Amino acid sequence: MARKFFVGGNWKMNGDFASVDGIVAFLNQSADNSNVDVVVAPPAPYLAYAKANLKAGVLVAAQNCYKTAKGAFTGEISPAMIKDLGLEWVILGHSERRHVFGESDALIAEKTVHALESGIKVIFCIGEKLEEREAGHTKDVNFRQLQAIVDKGVSWENIVIAYEPVWAIGTGKTASPEQAQEVHEWVRAFLKEKVSPAVADATRIIYGGSVTADNAAELGKKPDIDGFLVGGASLKPDFVKIINARS
Numbered sequence: 001m002a003r004k005f006f007v008g009g010n011w012k013m014n015g016d017f018a019s020v021d022g023i024v025a026f027l028n029q030s031a032d033n034s035n036v037d038v039v040v041a042p043p044a045p046y047l048a049y050a051k052a053n054l055k056a057g058v059l060v061a062a063q064n065c066y067k068t069a070k071g072a073f074t075g076e077i078s079p080a081m082i083k084d085l086g087l088e089w090v091i092l093g094h095s096e097r098r099h100v101f102g103e104s105d106a107l108i109a110e111k112t113v114h115a116l117e118s119g120i121k122v123i124f125c126i127g128e129k130l131e132e133r134e135a136g137h138t139k140d141v142n143f144r145q146l147q148a149i150v151d152k153g154v155s156w157e158n159i160v161i162a163y164e165p166v167w168a169i170g171t172g173k174t175a176s177p178e179q180a181q182e183v184h185e186w187v188r189a190f191l192k193e194k195v196s197p198a199v200a201d202a203t204r205i206i207y208g209g210s211v212t213a214d215n216a217a218e219l220g221k222k223p224d225i226d227g228f229l230v231g232g233a234s235l236k237p238d239f240v241k242i243i244n245a246r247s
């Protein structure tokens with residue numbers, strides 16, 4: 001099955017109205033490319049503004065959400081609110097949520113279930129730390145993170161998996177196309193065994209970790225790499241080259 005290329009831009013906790021205007025301008029000026037799903041994730045205060053100003057072909061995601069619709073959870077936002085803004089996507093399980101904010105596999109799985117049940121699609125991030133890779137645990141760690149949502153019996157049509165090795169995020173150290181392909185292939189085999197061959201075939205597995213306009217084309221040639229989740233480079237006009245890396 002041909003999987004549509006997917007490129008996400010994670011702005012993290014960066015920006016102000018002026019810089020959002022700059023990013024919106026280069027995205028709106030870019031040529032439309034119907035072969036790629038493009039989804040950018042501004043910080044929560046700029047979600048509505050980005051949505052109002054971006055052209056129709058560029059979708060907007062939240063960077064996180066909580067596991068219930070509303071209540072006494074100071075500082076959190078819910079999938080219901082994301083939907084109320086007219087948005088369709090959320091990033092969950094990003095390594096900064098896992099490792100800076102201590103989110104567990106169990107919490108991320110609960111959030112994923114709730115987001116999907118609320119009609120929000122999920123970019124579900126997984127990835128091993130450097131010490132885990134060096135100790136030979138890359139497969140176990142990524143499979144454990146995935147197993148947490150397999151155990152919940154989620155439906156997979158609204159999930160994109162982002163494999164983001166923690167050692168490659170924001171470090172300038174990209175996984176080689178071979179290193180990334182190896183893990184993507186393992187993840188697809190995992191889905192085939194634990195979920196179904198059809199889900200394994202249809203689910204997009206995107207790579208994240210210091211993707212740039214210079215390395216995107218080579219990474220994008222690998223058969224199991226279905227796109228990218230891009231942090232730093234998504235703030236710059238070169239992001240458009242990454243969007244078009246496979247075109």
Ligand code: PEP
Pocket residue numbers: 010012164168169170171172208209210211229230231232233
């Ligand atoms: C990310 O934040 O998901 C990411 C991959 O960041 P960077 O591209 O900056 O490594």
